[in-house]
Amino acid sequence: MDLLRFPLVVLIEVFKYLDFKEKFLISLLSKKARNKLKLTSVSSDSLFNLSNKLFIRLGYYTEEHRLSVTKEKDYFIGKEVMKLGFHSKGVLLEEESFQKQLLLANHLLDTFRISAISVSFPYVTEPADVLEFFKMIKQRQLSIKSFYCRLDEVSSEFISKILDECTEVTDRVVTTVWFPDGFVYTPTRPFNATKLLVYGNSNWSNLESFMNCRYATVQLGKNSTRTAQFYNSFFTKWMDSGARLQRLTLRCMKEGIQHEIGDKWIEISRKNGIQFFVESATNYISIYTKQGYMEHLKEIEQRELAR
Known part of the structure; x- marks a missing residue:
């Protein structure tokens, strides 16, 4: 059965009971799948923490809340192999390559509705990478809520x-x-x-x-x-x-x-x-x-x- 053939009103109810990882795996099926997920998702804030890894979190949680990340596995995104681990509200990319981090960030923004973004570069960062990330956000006409960087x-x-x-x-x-x-x-x-x-x-x-x-x-x-x-x-x-x-x-x-x-x-x-x-x-x-x-x-x- 092709789940994506169901009407949006049905998909909204179905996706409501899926966790982040399940939705993410659906997004890997096709561009159509990503579009359906975006149309049915609830708008939320997001955090992009870019360092020697990329940590992405959707939604809000208190500082006291610690997210448990699953063991990393390889996934294909945009013809690139990425080592990913998942938590209840997002994903962790175990890759230092900034281009892979940018590719995953774009994939998430194509899949979920994001209202505002928090961006963190906690370690000394190449300024060109910071500007490239800003450019990606501006092209999508999204607002940055919080920004931190070390240069x-x-x-x-x-x-x-x-x-x-x-x-x-x-x-x-x-x-x-x-x-x-x-x-x-x-x-x-x-x-x-x-x-x-x-x-x-x-x-x-x-x-x-x-x-x-x-x-x-x-x-x-x-x-x-x-x-x-x-x-x-x-x-x-x-x-x-x-x-x-x-x-x-x-x-x-x-x-x-x-x-x-x-x-x-x-x-x-x-x-x-x-x-x-x-x-x-x-x-x-x-x-x-x-x-x-x-x-x-x-x-x-x-x-x-x-x-």
Whole structure:
């Protein structure tokens, strides 16, 4: 019996009781099978974790949940042999080849309806591979919800293109990148992610382009060239802007700068009634809007109650 001949309304009910591996094996039958699966699947978020392996997960699960992966076997995808293991919500590719990882990612996107994508490059990655993955996502007109990558020193051209793509990420951007000395980045548009975390050296960063984020964290290296006057000027612009930014955290600050900022900005009340609050510690300083500070206190209270 050819299952794919059944009407869509029937297939929706049938596929509802199949696990991920069963659906994936059906997708290997033909392009028609992949189309049927996509038409009947429920839209979900997905995670693509690319390193020496490719881990793909569909749907949501808590950090406490650990996925058990089956023993790997060989499967043919696009005329390529791939060693795959499965878990309840996705698949693991035991291959270092980025082209094979990209091929499998394309296959999954052809098979399931994806609403938003989280992308992680947890180890030092070739910048060309990062851009190729971005290109694949944009061609499908999908949005990237969360993005994380680690890069060594690479050309300014590659870095600028990757950062340009990061401005379109919606929820969270985390970069650990060591930029060439003297590199300055002028964004094509402001960053829009709710949370933005910049690690590595950060003299390149234009803090004003972060004001459209809700929370921003910036690591300052030992060779930071920025002075207290630079930050005072930025804070004044931020306070008078009514921007979305509710908290800015500066980490590993140079001694002296932290003292000057901390002494001056512990409590800030503007003539227009806007208030800012400062949390200062040994290796960081956080500046909050009033709303951001109240949310911070609420989070602390909730953590205490959860103990």
